[in-house]
Amino acid sequence: MIEQQNMTIVSHRSIAEDIFELVLEGSLTNRMTSPGQFVHVKVTSGSDPLLRRPISICSINQSLNQFTMLYRVSGSGTGTKVLSNLPKGSKVNVLGPLGNGFPLDELEAGQSALLIGGGIGVPPLYELSKRLTERGVNVTHILGFQQKSAVFYQEEFEELGDTYVATVDGSHGIKGFVTDVVDQLSLKSDAYYTCGPTPMLRAVEQKFEHTTGFISMEERMGCGIGACLACVCHVNGDESGLLYKKVCSDGPVFKRGEVIL
Numbered sequence: 001m002i003e004q005q006n007m008t009i010v011s012h013r014s015i016a017e018d019i020f021e022l023v024l025e026g027s028l029t030n031r032m033t034s035p036g037q038f039v040h041v042k043v044t045s046g047s048d049p050l051l052r053r054p055i056s057i058c059s060i061n062q063s064l065n066q067f068t069m070l071y072r073v074s075g076s077g078t079g080t081k082v083l084s085n086l087p088k089g090s091k092v093n094v095l096g097p098l099g100n101g102f103p104l105d106e107l108e109a110g111q112s113a114l115l116i117g118g119g120i121g122v123p124p125l126y127e128l129s130k131r132l133t134e135r136g137v138n139v140t141h142i143l144g145f146q147q148k149s150a151v152f153y154q155e156e157f158e159e160l161g162d163t164y165v166a167t168v169d170g171s172h173g174i175k176g177f178v179t180d181v182v183d184q185l186s187l188k189s190d191a192y193y194t195c196g197p198t199p200m201l202r203a204v205e206q207k208f209e210h211t212t213g214f215i216s217m218e219e220r221m222g223c224g225i226g227a228c229l230a231c232v233c234h235v236n237g238d239e240s241g242l243l244y245k246k247v248c249s250d251g252p253v254f255k256r257g258e259v260i261l
């Protein structure tokens with residue numbers, strides 16, 4: 001069930017270039033069940049701009065009533081810039097959890113999963129990886145970033161399973177895109193889960209044509225609550241071109257091939 005709540009900042013820090021880690025506390029956390037869901041965040045700070053923004057859930061700690069979001073500051077004067085200046089103890093208005101997350105029951109203990117994330121698409125894969133490893137699934141991560149200064153959560157992912165980092169400019173890890181890592185290491189799995197920029201999702205879907213896969217399209221979201229239609233995508237195989245799905249409320253996670261990327 002969706003709820004709106006003023007949650008308290010218990011930790012807030014910069015973890016990479018323009019990337020912040022924000023830990024929030026409140027009972028709304030109890031409603032977060034599925035990895036891959038997101039929240040709608042609103043910040044009002046004096047006369048500063050009002051922020052309404054969909055941000056993915058990175059990690060959930062039910063016992064502490066806390067969850068973690070990682071977000072990118074999209075420029076000076078933006079709502080995310082206002083958010084990044086809020087200190088510990090401040091309140092953030094959170095609406096959520098929103099959307100449908102990654103299914104966990106597709107794989108059994110002993111099977112293997114490939115988790116492929118690009119940039120700000122990496123965070124939701126962290127909670128997913130925790131849940132899959134709890135179920136005994138063997139998890140491998142491929143994380144793609146533009147350059148070394150943009151890399152985050154490498155150690156956190158390494159604690160859960162094999163982790164390969166790629167940077168476009170080669171300044172850290174393997175040079176190239178996440179699909180280059182798949183090619184170089186001949187990585188295979190029983191299922192894949194991916195989140196990132198649309199060209200990356202398309203490339204991953206083509207790479208694993210015959211593998212069960214789940215794709216999170218968060219990048220395509222606007223309002224996050226089904227009101228703006230900025231997020232619609234067309235359904236695969238619909239010749240009329242009239243059928244569409246809303247990424248924010250039907251997704252953001254879709255089965256591979258379900259929608260046109």
Ligand code: FES
Binds near residue numbers: 226231
């Ligand atoms: Fe506005 Fe989906 S993001 S309708």
